[in-house]
Amino acid sequence: MSLRSAVLVAGFVLAALNLRPAIAGVSPLLDEIMTDVGLSPAGGGAVTTVMVVCLGVFGPVTPLLARRFGLDRTLLAGLLVIAAGVALRGLDGAPVLYLGSALAATAIAVMNVSMPAVVKEHFPTRVNLLTGVYVASVVAGATLASGLVIPIEHATGYGWRGVSALLAVPALLAALLWLPQALRKQSGAQNGPRPFGAVLRSPVTWWVTALMGLQSLTFYVMLAWLPTIFLEAGLPADQAGYLLSLTNLVQVVTSLAIPVLAGRRASQVPYVVGAGVLTVLGYLGMLLAPTAAPWLWMIVLGIGQGASFALALLIIALRPADPATVTALSAVAQSVGYAIAALGPLLFGFLREVSGGWTVPLLAGLGVLMVQIVAGWFAGRPATLGKANL
Template structure:
């Protein structure tokens, strides 16, 4: 591998690492943030809600931005805006906290949509491998942020504002590493026909969108409620936290390996269905025996969820024929997907409230997983996004 190629891959990986810390780094500091700023629990929860909503709402602007300035410069702009957003929310006052969070999440939304197109543009013969690198870096970035922000606070003596602002550093490093690529001549805007019309009229688009949204919903449900489920089942708080960390850690390796294997085949159906079945088994273990070998259920759940996320992004990159179509498909699938995902934890909590336990919510989750497997069956079949499937 040449030095230029190595720097390209390194810059791409570092950009991917920045796609979740601004979100994942809030939760461990939330109690301190609420006490310092004077927020109610609803106000504290609204920080994450605002960010997830931005992920869904602002993704569709990415194809327009990429058409005007190019994917490489769009990615560079996203990294710089993430840095600005996390720095802004560390300033004094609740309005700046929300504004900075929204700004960072808007940049993440644009980068989320851009990354599959960047894979298609720069690594057309290695889509499976680089999708694995991309997804594993996203998962690793989330895990690292949630695990490290509190220890960094204790070691440095900084308050939450300074620690949150430190998340700008990796974004700026990523921008610096990606800058030479963005300055190259071919980083200009994408030419040719506008791809949105074709993408929106394609049945394949909506199969993939359903897969993306449903697997995101089942993931965010577990992210939001898993520790509470284990606590109410009788496990200690530290055990509940460790189990959540375990399932997230398992996803890193799974996200790297599965796209490499699945991308070698024309059909991803066996992998998508298998990932869905493993997620079902994880849900069933939590439902039927949460305190019996819970680490086994977390490993199974982590493999299933990590593979499902990686496969959804792999299929987004594989089905279209060019980077512009990939970006448009990514915008539709991820924007709609994150809106669907944002409803999951809320509806899950509502079912818990009205039913008085976790059986009904988890059964509902199993129903969603059945729909996910069905969507994956159609999305994973060999197809090329284009006029042939309109």
């Protein structure tokens, strides 16, 4: 591998690692943030809500940016804005907390949409492998952020503001590695056709969007409520936290391996359906016997959810014929998908409050998974979006 290729891959991986820490790093520090800033529980929860909403709202601007500036420069700008956003929210006052969070999430939304197109453009013969690397890096970034912010805070004594500012450092390092690529002549989608019309007219787009949204919904539900489910089932708090970490770690390994295998086949249906079934089994374990074998349920759930996320992004990268159409499909699928996902934790909590337990919410989650499997069946079938359809 040449030095240029090594720098390209390293910049790509480090960029992917920056796509979740700004979000995942909030939850462990939330009590401290609320106390320091003077926020109510609703105000504290709004920090994450604002970020997830931004993921859905601002993704559609990405094709416009890519056409104007090119994918590589758009990605570079996203990294710099993430750094600015996480640094800004560490300043004093609730307004800058929300503004910085929204700024970082807007950049993440743009990068979420850009990354599958970057894979298609720079690694056209290794889409399956690099998609796996990309997804594993995203999950690893979330896992590292949620697990390390408290130890870093204790080790440095900086407090939550200093730790928030430190999250800008990996984004700046990624920007430095990506800078040589951004300075090269841009050959991205900006001079190509506008593929949104064909993408919006295709049934494939909406099956892919449903798959992306529903698997994201079940993921964010577990991210928000999984420890609480085990706590109320009788497990100690530290074990409930470890179980969440376990399922996230399993997702890192799964999301790296599955795209390599699934990308070799024209149809990803067996993999998508299998991933959905495994996620169902994880939910059933928590519903029927949460304390009997919780480690097993989390391993099964991690395999299913990690594979589902990886496959959704792999399909986004594989179905279009060119990077411009990848960007358009990614914008639709991820924007609508995250809008769907944002409702999940809220509705899950509402069902818990109304029903007085976790049986009804988990049954609702199983219903969502059934729909996800159906969407995956249609999204995973061979199809091509792009120039031939324009």
